[in-house]
Amino acid sequence: MRVFYGGSFDPVHNGHLAIARAARDALRAEVALVPARDPPHKDATHADSDQRAQLLALAIDGERGLRVDTRELHRAGPSYTFDTLTELRAEAGASAPLAWLVGADSLLQLHTWHRWRELFDLAHIVAVQRPRAEVDAARLREQAPQVLAQVNGRWLPPDALADGPAGGFVLLPLAELRPESSTELRRRIAAGEPWREWVPAAVAARIDSLHLYRSPAVILPAFPSSDRP
Ligand SMILES: Nc1ncnc2c1ncn2[C@@H]1O[C@H](COP(=O)(O)OP(=O)(O)OP(=O)(O)O)[C@@H](O)[C@H]1O
Numbered sequence: 001m002r003v004f005y006g007g008s009f010d011p012v013h014n015g016h017l018a019i020a021r022a023a024r025d026a027l028r029a030e031v032a033l034v035p036a037r038d039p040p041h042k043d044a045t046h047a048d049s050d051q052r053a054q055l056l057a058l059a060i061d062g063e064r065g066l067r068v069d070t071r072e073l074h075r076a077g078p079s080y081t082f083d084t085l086t087e088l089r090a091e092a093g094a095s096a097p098l099a100w101l102v103g104a105d106s107l108l109q110l111h112t113w114h115r116w117r118e119l120f121d122l123a124h125i126v127a128v129q130r131p132r133a134e135v136d137a138a139r140l141r142e143q144a145p146q147v148l149a150q151v152n153g154r155w156l157p158p159d160a161l162a163d164g165p166a167g168g169f170v171l172l173p174l175a176e177l178r179p180e181s182s183t184e185l186r187r188r189i190a191a192g193e194p195w196r197e198w199v200p201a202a203v204a205a206r207i208d209s210l211h212l213y214r215s216p217a218v219i220l221p222a223f224p225s226s227d228r229p
C-alpha cells in the first residue's frame with residue numbers, strides 16, 4: 001500500500017504532519033507528501049513551489065515512513081490529482097494498492113475536481129476530519145450529494161484498503177482534530193502574532209531566513225517566475 005498526500009503546503013504545518021503520521025500508522029504504509037506546483041483551486045500561492053517544497057523537506061526530515069514526492073513540481077499546468085494518480089498508477093501497475101489522502105474540507109469539494117469520479121478508478125480515497133468541516137453521511141448528503149453518491153458502497157475500514165488496488169473510501173479516525181491551517185498561520189506571521197508552535201523548529205527558522213509570509217499583500221505565482229512552463 002502506498003499513500004499520497006497532496007497539498008499546497010503554503011506553508012506545511014503540524015496539522016499536515018499529524019495527518020500524514022495518522023495515515024502512516026493506521027494504514028501501515030509509507031506516506032508521500034506531494035506539493036502542488038500550481039494548485040488547481042488557488043489563483044496563486046504566497047511562497048513559490050521551490051520554497052514550499054524546501055519547507056516540506058525540512059518538516060519531514062528524519063521521519064520514519066514519510067517522504068516528499070516532487071513530481072508535480074516538474075509538470076506544467078494545473079496540478080490535477082487525476083494526472084498525478086494516472087502517472088502513479090502507470091508506475092505501480094494495475095494491482096498495487098494506492099491511496100490519496102485529503103482533509104474533510106477537500107472531500108466536501110471533491111466533485112469540483114478535474115475528472116473527479118475517475119480518481120476512484122485510480123486509487124482509494126482516504127479522508128481525515130477537520131474542524132468546521134467534520135463530515136458524515138448527513139453532511140455529505142446536504143453539502144456534496146454527488147460525493148455521497150460516489151462513496152456509497154465504497155466505505156471500508158482502514159485495514160481493508162490493502163486488499164484491492166483502488167475504489168475504496170475510508171474516513172480515517174484521528175485521536176484529535178487538528179486546528180492548524182496555512183491561511184491562519186500566514187495571517188499570524190504577517191500580524192506578528194505567535195505562530196512558531198504550529199510548525200517544526202526547522203521550518204520556523206527557514207520561514208524566518210527566507211522572510212516568508214511577512215506581508216499579507218504579497219502573493220507570488222505558485223512556481224518561480226524563472227521556471228514558467
Ligand atoms: N488541520 C487539518 N486537518 C485536516 N486536514 C487538513 C488540515 N490542514 C490541512 N488539511 C488537508 O490537507 C490537504 C492540504 O492542505 P493545504 O496545503 O491546502 O493546507 P491548508 O491548511 O488547508 O491551507 P489553506 O488554509 O491555505 O487552504 C487538504 O486536503 C486539506 O484539507
Ligand SMILES: O=C(O)c1ccc[n+]([C@@H]2O[C@H](COP(=O)([O-])O)[C@@H](O)[C@H]2O)c1
Pocket residue numbers: 005006007008009034036038039040041042079080081082106112113114
Ligand atoms: O485535481 C483537481 O482538480 C484538484 C482540485 C483541488 C485540489 N486538488 C489537490 O488537492 C490538494 C489540496 O489542495 P489545496 O488547494 O487544498 O492545497 C492538492 O494536492 C491539490 O492539487 C486537486
